[in-house]
Amino acid sequence: MQYKLLSLLTFLFFSFWLLGQNEPMHNFNLQTSFLIEIPGADLADRYGANNKFEFKLEYASPSLLAYYIKAGLRINQNVREDVLASLRTSDGFLIGVNGFYADVFGRQRGYDIGIGIDKLISIKKQYLRIGLGTSYITHFVKLVDDSQSIPQIIGDSGHYFDRFTSGFGLEENIQYQYNYNNNRAGFIFGFQFGQFFTKEHRYKLLPTGTPERRIDLFFGIKATYLMPIYTFEKGQTIYY
DSSP states (O other): OHHHHHHHHHHHHHHHHHHHTTSOOOEEEEEEEEEEEEEEEHHHHHBOOEEEEEEEEEEEOTTSEEEEEEEEEEEESOBOSOTTGGGSOTTSOOBOTTSSBOOEEEEEEEEEEEEEEEEEEEETTEEEEEEEEEEEEEEEEEEEETTOOOGGGSGGGGGGGSOOEEEEEEEEEEEEEEEETTTTEEEEEEEEEEEEEEEESOGGGSTTOSOOEEEEEEEEEEEEEEEEEEEOOTTOOOOO
């Protein structure tokens, strides 16, 4: 049974691969994406689901391989970890310098940059994308104190509580690309996954007093608009 399943998958892969060779692409594309991501592992203890905006520049070669560089911004209002627990009273309140209760809100912020490669498999003039890349990510808690009554988090002092974390990891994606306008633009829909090995940088405020090694996971649903910004003429060659 396993042998038959492996044979079937191998046959389908090479069939799609051969089909893909009949519709060469050769252009530079700009992708603008919106993602909804669910956190996993250590990341899920700190944040809820987040939104992400991603921008990607890619070179799509005639061999249906797309090489890209990208940058992204993550935002989220659902911060689960109480980073100000050490400043709260026994009743769980924050007291400002004016003697009144203070409301402080946490917001997730994060950035990433990365590179990678997608394989495009042609299916009836559309494409299935399967990709692998590597990225450097950061994430931290932005503290919002509208009353400005908690001096420990005003200005640069707030960096001690922001749980700034960064690290490297892998990202995979599987997506469907729908082309229109004579293959010069299109929409891409699919899934993106990330596994990152990160480190806490504000470790002096942690109970252990040492850097915390983390595993941060992302599971994302992704929608993209693809816009070619330069298309090579047939037979045109790039010289390195």
